[in-house]
Amino acid sequence: MKRSGFLLAVVCLLGLGHAALAQKQGSTLRVTHRDNPPSASILEEATISTDMPFMAVFNNLVVFDPASPVNRLDKVVPDLATSWAWSDNDRTLTFKLHQGVKWHDGKPFTSADVKCTWDMLTGKVQGKLRKNPRKTWWFNIKDVATDGDDTVIFHLYDPQPSIMAMFAGGFSPVYPCHVPANEMRTHPIGTGPFKFESFKQNESIRLVRNPDYWKPGKPYLDAIEYTIIPNRSTMVLAMAAGKFDLSFTADLTPELTKSLMEQVPTMQCVMQPTGTQGNLLVNRERPPFDNAQIRKAMVLSIDRKAFSDILSQGVFQVGGANMPPPEGFWGWSKEYMETVPGYGADVEKSREQGRAIMKSLGYGPDHMLQLKVTTRNIPDYRDAAVILIDHLKSVYIQAELEPLDSSVWYARLIRKDFSVAMNIQGTGIDDPDVQFFENFLCDSQRNYTSYCNADLEKEFHRQSQMKDIDARRKLVWDIDKTLQEDGARPVVFHAQAGTCWWPRVHGINIARNTIYNHWRFEDVWLDQ
Amino acid sequence: MIQYTLRRLGLMAITLFGVSVAIFVLLRIVPGNIADILFDSAGMIDPAEKQQIVKDLGLDLPLITQYTHWIGGLLHGDLGYSYVSEKPVLDEILPRIPITARLAGLALMFAICTGVPFGVISAVRQNSWLDYALRVVSLAALSMPSFWLGLLVLMAFVDWLGLLPIYDKAPATWGAAILMYCVPAASVGLRSSALIMRLTRSSMLEVLRQDYVRTARSKGLSEAAVTFTHALRNAMLPVITVIGIETAFLFGGLIVTETVFNIPGIARFLVVAISWRDYPMVQNLVMFIAIVVVSVNLIVDLAYMLVDPRIRLRT
Numbered sequence: 001m002k003r004s005g006f007l008l009a010v011v012c013l014l015g016l017g018h019a020a021l022a023q024k025q026g027s028t029l030r031v032t033h034r035d036n037p038p039s040a041s042i043l044e045e046a047t048i049s050t051d052m053p054f055m056a057v058f059n060n061l062v063v064f065d066p067a068s069p070v071n072r073l074d075k076v077v078p079d080l081a082t083s084w085a086w087s088d089n090d091r092t093l094t095f096k097l098h099q100g101v102k103w104h105d106g107k108p109f110t111s112a113d114v115k116c117t118w119d120m121l122t123g124k125v126q127g128k129l130r131k132n133p134r135k136t137w138w139f140n141i142k143d144v145a146t147d148g149d150d151t152v153i154f155h156l157y158d159p160q161p162s163i164m165a166m167f168a169g170g171f172s173p174v175y176p177c178h179v180p181a182n183e184m185r186t187h188p189i190g191t192g193p194f195k196f197e198s199f200k201q202n203e204s205i206r207l208v209r210n211p212d213y214w215k216p217g218k219p220y221l222d223a224i225e226y227t228i229i230p231n232r233s234t235m236v237l238a239m240a241a242g243k244f245d246l247s248f249t250a251d252l253t254p255e256l257t258k259s260l261m262e263q264v265p266t267m268q269c270v271m272q273p274t275g276t277q278g279n280l281l282v283n284r285e286r287p288p289f290d291n292a293q294i295r296k297a298m299v300l301s302i303d304r305k306a307f308s309d310i311l312s313q314g315v316f317q318v319g320g321a322n323m324p325p326p327e328g329f330w331g332w333s334k335e336y337m338e339t340v341p342g343y344g345a346d347v348e349k350s351r352e353q354g355r356a357i358m359k360s361l362g363y364g365p366d367h368m369l370q371l372k373v374t375t376r377n378i379p380d381y382r383d384a385a386v387i388l389i390d391h392l393k394s395v396y397i398q399a400e401l402e403p404l405d406s407s408v409w410y411a412r413l414i415r416k417d418f419s420v421a422m423n424i425q426g427t428g429i430d431d432p433d434v435q436f437f438e439n440f441l442c443d444s445q446r447n448y449t450s451y452c453n454a455d456l457e458k459e460f461h462r463q464s465q466m467k468d469i470d471a472r473r474k475l476v477w478d479i480d481k482t483l484q485e486d487g488a489r490p491v492v493f494h495a496q497a498g499t500c501w502w503p504r505v506h507g508i509n510i511a512r513n514t515i516y517n518h519w520r521f522e523d524v525w526l527d528q
Numbered sequence: 529m530i531q532y533t534l535r536r537l538g539l540m541a542i543t544l545f546g547v548s549v550a551i552f553v554l555l556r557i558v559p560g561n562i563a564d565i566l567f568d569s570a571g572m573i574d575p576a577e578k579q580q581i582v583k584d585l586g587l588d589l590p591l592i593t594q595y596t597h598w599i600g601g602l603l604h605g606d607l608g609y610s611y612v613s614e615k616p617v618l619d620e621i622l623p624r625i626p627i628t629a630r631l632a633g634l635a636l637m638f639a640i641c642t643g644v645p646f647g648v649i650s651a652v653r654q655n656s657w658l659d660y661a662l663r664v665v666s667l668a669a670l671s672m673p674s675f676w677l678g679l680l681v682l683m684a685f686v687d688w689l690g691l692l693p694i695y696d697k698a699p700a701t702w703g704a705a706i707l708m709y710c711v712p713a714a715s716v717g718l719r720s721s722a723l724i725m726r727l728t729r730s731s732m733l734e735v736l737r738q739d740y741v742r743t744a745r746s747k748g749l750s751e752a753a754v755t756f757t758h759a760l761r762n763a764m765l766p767v768i769t770v771i772g773i774e775t776a777f778l779f780g781g782l783i784v785t786e787t788v789f790n791i792p793g794i795a796r797f798l799v800v801a802i803s804w805r806d807y808p809m810v811q812n813l814v815m816f817i818a819i820v821v822v823s824v825n826l827i828v829d830l831a832y833m834l835v836d837p838r839i840r841l842r843t
Binding site: 030036038039130131132182185186200201202203204227228229230231233234237238240241242243405406408410411 | 686792
């Protein structure tokens with residue numbers, strides 16, 4: 001028995017050894033890119049167009065386990081930090097850092113770089129970043145201190161377990177103190193497995209292997225080349241012809257993913273939530289939408305399944321503010337969702353209630369409420385807005401489409417210069433802190449509808465401090481339900497899209513609940 | 529001849545000045561500027577940060593000052609910095625000019641080399657089956673949108689040959705460049721070819737009915753000499769005009785072809801720059817295209833004089 005156990009262990013070890021040997025060094029990974037990134041600086045952008053190609057240049061303090069298919073708090077593992085510890089009633093977070101790590105320009109990485117990065121992000125150092133789109137993520141950081149080169153201490157105002165998720169997200173790399181921010185936008189310097197080589201506007205991005213990477217033996221690839229192909233038809237044909245190894249993440253609609261898999265049966269494809277949701281914005285400061293009853297009738301007119309069927313052949317999911325399960329961790333269960341007004345299976349019954357409300361306010365088939373549905377003039381927004389206009393008719397609302405150029409869309413939202421708008425927005429991490437604080441705080445820049453509920457805001461903070469995940473999730477569900485009942489920003493759909501790669505690509509592990517992570521490529525290799 | 533050329537050069541300068549004012553004003557009339565779009569891409573706006581960008585880029589200066597800064601820089605060879613890439617505009621534009629020039633040149637060559645001979649054949653063999661076939665083909669080529677034709681060509685290549693003739697890296701040699709550009713050039717040149725063919729045909733038909741052609745035939749000249757020496761030379765004037773217009777179009781209007789075949793030329797770059805309101809980039813690209821267009825027009829006018837002695841004598 002002992003002998004057979006020993007043999008089994010030897011076989012297993014040999015197997016592991018063989019698997020390790022199977023990883024081939026060399027080759028260039030060719031990836032499509034959907035558009036020209038606004039810059040190479042991840043900290044200054046809020047788009048996957050920057051995050052995916054440049055993530056491999058950097059490291060975070062911690063990351064979501066690259067081997068895990070979900071990004072969750074219990075899946076956070078060390079990266080530049082070797083370990084971390086909570087103290088002072090969970091108000092102090094201390095990270096021990098790797099020693100001997102060097103930036104791509106040869107300078108040593110120290111705790112000063114970490115402090116410098118979060119001083120910029122929290123706005124303590126002005127003028128370094130041109131844009132700081134995720135400043136609200138770090139509202140709870142009181143200050144950052146160092147203790148020697150290998151220790152960094154974050155002092156928080158309140159306990160916040162989710163801050164670890166934010167540290168682990170793809171949008172939170174550590175920046176070098178000694179490199180100016182404008183240089184980081186055009187020629188980023190990191191500690192990551194790949195060095196930046198070139199970024200030709202509207203053409204390509206090229207990263208090359210960092211031979212001095214602090215994780216021995218990695219990465220396996222010699223280089224990663226992104227070719228910018230804005231035309232989706234050309235991109236799909238290029239993938240099918242084998243000109244590229246991997247498609248840009250979530251760049252394929254459900255129909256295109258299906259079509260590509262039919263053209264190339266060996267193609268590996270994954271459908272995943274894009275982290276974007278379609279939602280209805282109603283300006284509650286502008287009459288008659290200051291009347292909660294009208295807002296409720298509008299919400300009751302929405303047939304969410306129809307949106308999913310029309311826009312994605314039923315692939316898009318229905319849920320509240322948080323990403324729905326099975327991919328999302330914080331979204332409502334199906335049973336819970338049935339209890340939320342407007343989410344029931346019987347849409348006609350909801351619409352009947354909506355019509356009754358509108359009739360009580362003096363509207364009817366002969367006297368419909370006239371309004372404009374404002375939206376951004378790009379297909380994803382327009383298509384959803386057109387369906388919304390159709391649904392609103394069912395509750396005596398006659399709407400006209402007002403498409404806006406991208407350059408004025410956000411400016412109009414910020415100025416609250418709209419009555420009703422169809423919006424699509426992304427969230428970097430599947431986490432309630434990110435969702436609630438970014439979009440629903442009374443004074444948040446992104447609170448486009450001016451929704452303000454002081455009692456609920458207290459609940460945002462309460463859930464944020466909870467360590468018991470199950471209890472926290474229950475509270476998050478209730479908060480989300482209140483948000484939907486109040487018509488704060490009614491969620492219409494959660495989008496999904498596909499990512500595909502040829503079987504010759506190994507080591508790709510797509511996260512099920514985010515598109516903004518797992519793009520460091522340090523474990524990826526090509527079998528060719 | 530010299531006086532005529534100088535007069536035309538003077539007109540060119542006035543035209544370019546008009547273009548510079550028009551593009552400068554139009555760009556600023558369009559809603560939104562680079563600061564709006566930078567924040568759009570980041571998904572939120574902090575008014576203080578936005579105002580800082582506006583100030584940093586000099587967008588808060590009076591329009592006249594902005595215009596004189598631009599024109600002054602242009603005259604000194606300083607095109608400024610791109611708002612998006614933060615690199616000198618010249619460094620961004622220069623590598624793209626040869627790409628578009630090669631594509632446009634090959635497309636034009638394809639259009640002339642096929643359009644003129646087929647037009648002549650169609651006219652000489654009027655109402656024959658060959659004439660009918662060429663007219664049908666040219667009508668079809670004129671009717672097909674270039675994005676549709678481009679995609680069909682790409683699909684055919686993938687399905688039948690298992691390869692895709694799109695731009696993915698800069699070709700190392702001239703041969704490789706011609707190979708890479710020949711498919712998109714033929715795809716975009718087909719429409720120009722059909723246009724030139726139909727114009728050559730109608731122009732040739734008109735000339736072939738002239739008395740001097742009959743006289744040439746009665747002198748006993750061969751049919752080839754009559755067609756090519758006497759008729760074609762006189763029929764070429766309207767064709768040269770169209771070739772000039774097509775050249776100008778090909779330099780600025782290749783957006784669809786550059787997008788479908790993923791060619792990083794100036795047309796695609798210009799559209800992206802407009803969407804970003806990257807003023808220095810758009811202004812200088814439009815000025816470049818305007819210079820090409822007016823230069824081609826000048827060359828066409830000078831070519832008239834070479835082809836037709838009557839115009840030379842009149843000037």
